[in-house]
Amino acid sequence: MADSPSDVVALTAAQAADAVRARELSASEVFDVYRRRAEADDLNAFLSLAEPASPSTDSDAPLAGVPLAVKDIFCVEGVASTAASRILEGYRPPYTATVVERLAAAGAPMLGKTNMDEFAMGSSNENSPYGAVRNPWNRERVPGGSSGGSAAAVAAGLAPWSIGTDTGGSVRQPAALCGLVGLKPTYGSVSRYGMIAFASSFDQAGPITRDVTDAALLYRHMVGRDPCDSTSLDHREAIALPAGDRLDGVRFGVPPQLAAEGEGIQAGVLEVFERAIERIEELGGSVEEVSLPHAEHGLAAYYVLAPAEASANLARYDGVRYGRRDGDGDLVSLYEQTRENGFGDEVKRRIMLGTYALSSGYYDAYYGRAQRVRTKIAEDFAAAFERVDLIVTPTSPSVAFRLGERTGDPLAMYMSDYCTVPMSLAGIPAISIPGGLSDGLPVGLQLAGPAFSENRLLEAAHAIELGIGFEGVPVGADGRGAGEAADA
Amino acid sequence: MPEPAAERRYEPVIGLEIHVQLSTRTKMFCGCELSFGQEPNSRTCPVCLGHPGVLPVVNAEAVHYGLMIGLALDCRIAPRSLFHRKSYFYPDQAKNYQISQYDVPLARDGRLGDVRVHRAHLEEDAAKLVHAGASGRIHSASGSTVDFNRGGTPLVEIVTEPDLRSAAEAAEWLRLLRATLKRLGVSDVNMEEGSLRCDANVSIRPVGQATLGVKAELKNMNSFRFLQRGIEAEIVRQEELVRGGGEVTQDTLHFDPRTGALTSLRSKEEAHDYRYFPEPDLVPLAPTEPMLERARAALPELPAERAERLERELALSADTARLLAYRGELGDFFEAALAANGGATADGAADARTLASWVTVELVPRLGDREPADSPVTPDALAKLAGMVSSKAVSQSAAKQVLDAMAEQGGDPEQLVAERGLALAGADELGEIVDRAVASNRDAVEQVRSGNGKAIGAIVGAVMRETKGRADGGEVQRMIRERIGF
Numbered sequence: 001m002a003d004s005p006s007d008v009v010a011l012t013a014a015q016a017a018d019a020v021r022a023r024e025l026s027a028s029e030v031f032d033v034y035r036r037r038a039e040a041d042d043l044n045a046f047l048s049l050a051e052p053a054s055p056s057t058d059s060d061a062p063l064a065g066v067p068l069a070v071k072d073i074f075c076v077e078g079v080a081s082t083a084a085s086r087i088l089e090g091y092r093p094p095y096t097a098t099v100v101e102r103l104a105a106a107g108a109p110m111l112g113k114t115n116m117d118e119f120a121m122g123s124s125n126e127n128s129p130y131g132a133v134r135n136p137w138n139r140e141r142v143p144g145g146s147s148g149g150s151a152a153a154v155a156a157g158l159a160p161w162s163i164g165t166d167t168g169g170s171v172r173q174p175a176a177l178c179g180l181v182g183l184k185p186t187y188g189s190v191s192r193y194g195m196i197a198f199a200s201s202f203d204q205a206g207p208i209t210r211d212v213t214d215a216a217l218l219y220r221h222m223v224g225r226d227p228c229d230s231t232s233l234d235h236r237e238a239i240a241l242p243a244g245d246r247l248d249g250v251r252f253g254v255p256p257q258l259a260a261e262g263e264g265i266q267a268g269v270l271e272v273f274e275r276a277i278e279r280i281e282e283l284g285g286s287v288e289e290v291s292l293p294h295a296e297h298g299l300a301a302y303y304v305l306a307p308a309e310a311s312a313n314l315a316r317y318d319g320v321r322y323g324r325r326d327g328d329g330d331l332v333s334l335y336e337q338t339r340e341n342g343f344g345d346e347v348k349r350r351i352m353l354g355t356y357a358l359s360s361g362y363y364d365a366y367y368g369r370a371q372r373v374r375t376k377i378a379e380d381f382a383a384a385f386e387r388v389d390l391i392v393t394p395t396s397p398s399v400a401f402r403l404g405e406r407t408g409d410p411l412a413m414y415m416s417d418y419c420t421v422p423m424s425l426a427g428i429p430a431i432s433i434p435g436g437l438s439d440g441l442p443v444g445l446q447l448a449g450p451a452f453s454e455n456r457l458l459e460a461a462h463a464i465e466l467g468i469g470f471e472g473v474p475v476g477a478d479g480r481g482a483g484e485a486a487d488a
Numbered sequence: 489m490p491e492p493a494a495e496r497r498y499e500p501v502i503g504l505e506i507h508v509q510l511s512t513r514t515k516m517f518c519g520c521e522l523s524f525g526q527e528p529n530s531r532t533c534p535v536c537l538g539h540p541g542v543l544p545v546v547n548a549e550a551v552h553y554g555l556m557i558g559l560a561l562d563c564r565i566a567p568r569s570l571f572h573r574k575s576y577f578y579p580d581q582a583k584n585y586q587i588s589q590y591d592v593p594l595a596r597d598g599r600l601g602d603v604r605v606h607r608a609h610l611e612e613d614a615a616k617l618v619h620a621g622a623s624g625r626i627h628s629a630s631g632s633t634v635d636f637n638r639g640g641t642p643l644v645e646i647v648t649e650p651d652l653r654s655a656a657e658a659a660e661w662l663r664l665l666r667a668t669l670k671r672l673g674v675s676d677v678n679m680e681e682g683s684l685r686c687d688a689n690v691s692i693r694p695v696g697q698a699t700l701g702v703k704a705e706l707k708n709m710n711s712f713r714f715l716q717r718g719i720e721a722e723i724v725r726q727e728e729l730v731r732g733g734g735e736v737t738q739d740t741l742h743f744d745p746r747t748g749a750l751t752s753l754r755s756k757e758e759a760h761d762y763r764y765f766p767e768p769d770l771v772p773l774a775p776t777e778p779m780l781e782r783a784r785a786a787l788p789e790l791p792a793e794r795a796e797r798l799e800r801e802l803a804l805s806a807d808t809a810r811l812l813a814y815r816g817e818l819g820d821f822f823e824a825a826l827a828a829n830g831g832a833t834a835d836g837a838a839d840a841r842t843l844a845s846w847v848t849v850e851l852v853p854r855l856g857d858r859e860p861a862d863s864p865v866t867p868d869a870l871a872k873l874a875g876m877v878s879s880k881a882v883s884q885s886a887a888k889q890v891l892d893a894m895a896e897q898g899g900d901p902e903q904l905v906a907e908r909g910l911a912l913a914g915a916d917e918l919g920e921i922v923d924r925a926v927a928s929n930r931d932a933v934e935q936v937r938s939g940n941g942k943a944i945g946a947i948v949g950a951v952m953r954e955t956k957g958r959a960d961g962g963e964v965q966r967m968i969r970e971r972i973g974f
Binding site for chain 1: 537538545579668769
């Protein structure tokens with residue numbers, strides 16, 4: 001038995017699951033510890049919590065009852081699921097997302113729903129009507145977004161692991177800013193059924209965890225074709241738990257467009273990145289330069305395509321069938337007032353952008369052209385993967401920025417996705433792992449591989465993780481981050 | 489100098505857009521069963537109610553039906569067709585967009601009869617709005633409710649080229665399409681109930697001009713009669729407009745069958761921008777060879793082919809062949825009767841043309857609203873009756889009385905003839921009756937002999953009266969002529 005709650009929190013999720021299966025811990029003990037810690041959440045990471053009574057779980061199940069923080073974008077039957085939008089106030093879905101169901105069936109009950117940027121539109125979690133989330137490394141700083149609540153909860157030890165969604169970087173960037181591991185899987189490998197849609201051709205659910213093993217374990221139980229999602233596919237191979245600590249023979253490519261020559265990448269971030277590259281070579285990996293000539297246009301293409309899809313995806317929030325309803329009784333005022341009051345500014349901005357990009361007379365110049373850029377970027381990656389096994393870049397151009405620092409400047413905010421968006425456009429898997437600290441704040445290292453190369457990606461990430469020896473989550477028993485004083 | 493508009497001759501140019509509700513078991517993109525008057529909103533699920541996070545999944549049977557329609561219309565089937573989102577805000581669309589096919593439809597470039605088919609594509613039906621209040625229109629309703637039972641029903645939209653030149657042609661072609669779809673078994677094709685809906689694009693142009701005029705789109709013509717009347721009214725409206733020096737403007741018109749009036753729904757200025765883009769929740773629809781093979785194998789003989797075959801092989805008139813082929817149940821009845829008849833050449837059998845006439849001219853009016861299969865008259869019985877007429881066992885007029893009885897309560901024609909004493913008089917009996925009639929109608933006999941052939945009618949009439957119709961008119965005439973030596 002664990003001596004104290006902090007012993008439980010000190011375990012990674014995979015270790016906790018092992019301990020439960022070995023009967024060194026009980027599943028309810030793990031649940032209770034995290035349920036209490038989540039209840040004491042002072043980061044605004046959670047929007048709602050599961051009932052306090054620990055759910056009955058099978059201690060021999062693969063995930064052994066280790067509870068899961070779930071981004072509020074996932075529908076859970078009977079549980080408020082709003083994608084952090086006022087327009088879905090009071091909405092309780094009549095069904096549960098496939099991913100949540102699969103993870104529950106594998107033994108990971110839901111701990112609570114986490115805060116996020118409204119409809120996953122944002123990179124700082126400040127676009128939540130329920131308030132910003134604080135970064136446990138420094139409470140004056142953002143945790144990243146849009147899966148900011150999921151990342152902050154894991155980083156602060158309020159949850160052993162979590163799932164988020166990544167459209168242009170929404171798993172990887174908050175993982176990077178919170179010193180965690182975040183995996184954006186191959187598009188189609190995880191069912192989107194029950195995930196409230198932002199941009200359907202990009203959205204993928206992914207794990208946010210303390211280490212690479214936890215990410216692999218969670219991902220293993222998320223994958224697989226779902227008859228409810230026509231774009232889903234069976235993974236080409238079973239997801240293995242990574243074991244390697246060397247990189248011998250693995251060829252890494254560094255695209256200068258997303259590293260040294262990238263727009264607005266902080267010097268401190270590049271320093272950590274360079275050290276990580278050295279570490280990769282020490283571990284036996286080879287590193288060469290590869291070119292992704294169209295990558296720099298990724299952001300522009302993404303901010304046409306994703307809002308275009310969003311403008312249609314969000315059209316259903318009209319006050320007619322569920323959620324918020326405002327208006328004076330006539331149809332037009334029902335639409336106008338429900339949407340005026342229900343959506344936040346960033347969501348409205350993107351609906352406007354997307355509607356414009358799809359309008360007659362503008363479609364070719366915007367949507368059509370952006371699709372062509374998307375194809376070019378996918379071709380760039382395909383060409384690069386002829387030469388190298390994996391591509392490595394910084395995850396985010398900057399470390400966690402101050403709350404409010406970019407809220408007045410949408411373009412500066414969009415720049416947060418600069419290094420992550422190209423992989424989203426290409427639909428390929430990418431993982432962010434902690435590369436080190438810059439001014440006491442975590443810097444993420446992004447690895448990307450060809451479609452369905454998650455095993456190779458996780459294996460390499462695991463070796464690099466061991467090689468770097470990142471100190472992990474700076475959590476004390478009180479749940480306060482060790483890096484707390486960095487800005488003080 | 490061009491002739492003045494008022495004196496020019498104009499020709500109408502008409503194209504049709506038809507929406508066909510498919511009679512699959514479940515909806516286009518979810519597992520809900522189709523609704524036939526069930527409790528409102530009882531056949532719904534998160535998908536067809538457009539809940540957050542749901543995704544569409546294409547109904548394989550709807551694709552199969554779509555392929556059958558495409559093949560039956562002689563179209564090219566796209567190797568990869570695409571679904572798009574068509575955006576517009578209206579409460580009849582749960583998602584506020586309709587999933588439809590746009591630039592790459594399932595099928596294109598086909599033909600049915602004399603009309604080219606531009607395209608046929610798959611989409612989902614809208615929900616039904618019920619507006620409270622007097623007008624039944626949303627603008628002045630005191631409240632509206634939405635019944636999503638119909639929302640998501642699979643539809644195939646068929647668009648023709650503008651190949652029709654009159655309202656009557658349009659109605660006739662729509663009958664052929666309806667018969668074809670019915671034969672395929674892919675839809676109930678009931679215009680009143682909305683499982684077959686037709687819009688018409690109507691324009692006029694001076695005779696001889698190749699370019700098309702500005703068209704108006706006519707909606708809501710939910711019967712063949714309304715379609716024809718609506719198009720006729722629109723042609724008149726456009727001609728009057730143009731002859732009066734005006735111009736047709738692009739418009740969508742609603743036909744009111746009670747008044748025959750056409751009212752504008754929306755003009756070009758308020759035309760929707762549907763913001764089509766490829767549906768990212770679905771993958772391209774790429775029919776495999778087995779799917780195409782299954783669709784081809786499911787194609788029955790279609791009405792156009794059947795009419796052609798009946799005309800060619802059985803020497804039926806074009807009109808009769810079409811009637812039998814377009815009303816498939818009637819054709820089935822006819823062909824069953826023909827088979828029971830033992831073919832057209834057997835002894836005691838009516839030939840095919842005669843049998844066809846018994847079906848189309850005699851049986852049809854006696855059916856009322858019933859389908860032939862629901863009538864007590866069986867194909868065997870009708871074949872037998874027709875054969876009895878041909879072999880002169882019963883007269884034509886007596887046989888019609890027998891058919892009246894059969895249409896009421898069924899029964900065997902031989903037995904009915906016997907019961908009612910309607911068998912043709914035998915040669916001896918008839919000879920005596922003819923002798924008597926000749927003897928008692930001397931005036932008429934004289935008139936015939938002096939060249940007034942028509943006078944024979946009086947003698948024939950007398951024979952028919954005495955036999956109560958149990959004699960063949962031609963045979964009676966022959967016997968009379970023989971006796972008076974003319």
